[in-house]
Amino acid sequence: EVQLVQSGTEVKRSGESLTISCKGSGYSFTNYWITWVRQMPGKGLEWMGKIDPSDSYTTYSPSFQGHVTISADRSISSAYLQWSSLKASDTAIYYCARHVRKTSSSNYYYYYFMDVWGKGTTVTVSS
């Protein structure tokens, strides 16, 4: 079974550092990107960025560039989302997802989508 298992709930104070993890299993981890998605309380989904575990090339949304770091360790099929100094506004659920690039049946188009999601990591930051 293909799955992404995320680390558990975190309760932190402003200014503290944090790393949460996402471990893939049931597939070749380096063949797919890993995307991170934020969902603030009662709000919608926000695409934060992604990493190619084969070479650790990362792309960040401008909204998150400089505020978080995405990394991966392909030897243990894991991706990470890291903060060096948390803020209360970082309180949210963070999801990792397997991000797929698939060629259409006509070989003319690429499809991009997130087909497997972790259950989410809840991060609560108190001020």
Place this chain on the structure above:
Amino acid sequence: SSELTQDPAVSVALGQTVTITCQGDTLRSYFASWYQQKPGQAPVLVIYGINNRPSGIPDRFSGSSSGNTASLTITGAQAEDEADYYCNSRDSSDNHLYVFGTGTKVTVL
């Protein structure tokens, strides 16, 4: 960066048909994918590449696209389809980036 706009909420009678739309200029260049999210759960992929359903997604879910608008249709809505739905696409202003739509709450009456 690109934006994808969805209606905040729609309602549908049990067994009837509802269409959710997602508008944005990036959809003229890239296909949308659609995600269903029920309260307290992670999102689930329901449609990708205009009208492709992953294994396990009922065939009452279908997708279409025209110009700057992608659509998700639920034909014969069931009570279990009540959820939030989000579109996602590549960002035409920087094709390394991706963007989610604002989300639509579907209520089944």
